[in-house]
Amino acid sequence: MREITADKAFNISNMIFILFLLAIVCYPLLYIISASISDPIAVNSGRMWLWPIGVSWEGYKRVLQSAEIWTGYRNTIVYTLLGTAINLLVTLPCAYALSKKKLIGGKVVMMLLLFTMFFQGGIIPSYLVVKQLHMVNTIWAIMIPQAAAVWYIIVTMTFFRNTIPQELEEAAEIDGCSVFGVFLRIVLPLSAPIIAVMGLFYGVGHWNEYFTALLYLSNENLYPLQLVLRKILILNQMSSMLSSVKDPLVLAEQARIAEIVKYAVMIVASLPMLIAYPFLQRFFIKGVFIGSLKS
Incomplete structure (x- = not known):
């Protein structure tokens, strides 16, 4: 039982760590995509940090x-x-x-x-x-x-x-x-x-x-x-x-x-x-x- 519990804890820790790395890798890409269709004022002011604000395809x-x-x-x-x-x-x-x-x-x-x-x-x-x-x-x-x-x-x-x-x-x-x-x-x-x-x-x-x-x-x-x-x-x-x-x-x-x-x-x-x-x-x-x- 100790080994099974330890294995589960190890797998959960690995999953959390992988998800953390995935977020670090994906965030810049999502930010660039959102910024490309957002209001530049919202981007420069920091109000847009993940999802688009004021969607525009002008760029x-x-x-x-x-x-x-x-x-x-x-x-x-x-x-x-x-x-x-x-x-x-x-x-x-x-x-x-x-x-x-x-x-x-x-x-x-x-x-x-x-x-x-x-x-x-x-x-x-x-x-x-x-x-x-x-x-x-x-x-x-x-x-x-x-x-x-x-x-x-x-x-x-x-x-x-x-x-x-x-x-x-x-x-x-x-x-x-x-x-x-x-x-x-x-x-x-x-x-x-x-x-x-x-x-x-x-x-x-x-x-x-x-x-x-x-x-x-x-x-x-x-x-x-x-x-x-x-x-x-x-x-x-x-x-x-x-x-x-x-x-x-x-x-x-x-x-x-x-x-x-x-x-x-x-x-x-x-x-x-x-x-x-x-x-x-x-x-x-x-x-x-x-x-x-x-x-």
């Missing part, structure tokens, strides 16, 4: 009526899909090759890859390289320099090494399957969890990326969504600060518009990833656990 209307927003959405979707495809095309074969202990020079290649995790050329040399390759102000400036991440290669390599049975590959080779055939017909179909995980990681990275575009792109028609939203936020703030209008009512209205646009912009930028993540969550958990813990 979303102003954001979605902007042609720049839709151009940014289009560009970001292209960058995310194309960039993730390039990342997977580079990461998966590289990780599979490095997972083979019989690969000649594999340790040297791995050491060179690890070296790049700790030492980088810096922004100016990277920019000069991209410029010499004539990729500045093109979508390839976003795609090629970030074609693969060393840490993701290591995680994928660990998955291949610990999850794919060596005997299965050897049996396929005995039956006459080439190395590429084994990779395409045997390894990839068994690697759906890690492919989904890498696709999720790379996709989120491309969706949230703005610094690379800020560095290499000057053509506003190529701006990704994050850079467009950054521009809108800065323009709204600067227009409020540098406005020549002296009427307090007009200034208050400009500040109100800037405030509602700010929260609406956050939701518009985050919504697609929030919608996509639940569908990939099971692959994410499975892939991470198999790739890192199985021995």
Whole structure:
């Protein structure tokens, strides 16, 4: 009876702790959603702390009526899909090759890859390289320099090494399957969890990326969504600060518009990833656990 009571108390304590963590994680998201459709005065005064007050969709209307927003959405979707495809095309074969202990020079290649995790050329040399390759102000400036991440290669390599049975590959080779055939017909179909995980990681990275575009792109028609939203936020703030209008009512209205646009912009930028993540969550958990813990 003592053990049963102790177990119940432990489970209840765990549940309370998990609910507490859930509230900490969910509250900022609920606050941003509520603030995006609430009266800015209620938000700034602190009267709105969870549920919307004075519901208004003006912020979303102003954001979605902007042609720049839709151009940014289009560009970001292209960058995310194309960039993730390039990342997977580079990461998966590289990780599979490095997972083979019989690969000649594999340790040297791995050491060179690890070296790049700790030492980088810096922004100016990277920019000069991209410029010499004539990729500045093109979508390839976003795609090629970030074609693969060393840490993701290591995680994928660990998955291949610990999850794919060596005997299965050897049996396929005995039956006459080439190395590429084994990779395409045997390894990839068994690697759906890690492919989904890498696709999720790379996709989120491309969706949230703005610094690379800020560095290499000057053509506003190529701006990704994050850079467009950054521009809108800065323009709204600067227009409020540098406005020549002296009427307090007009200034208050400009500040109100800037405030509602700010929260609406956050939701518009985050919504697609929030919608996509639940569908990939099971692959994410499975892939991470198999790739890192199985021995």
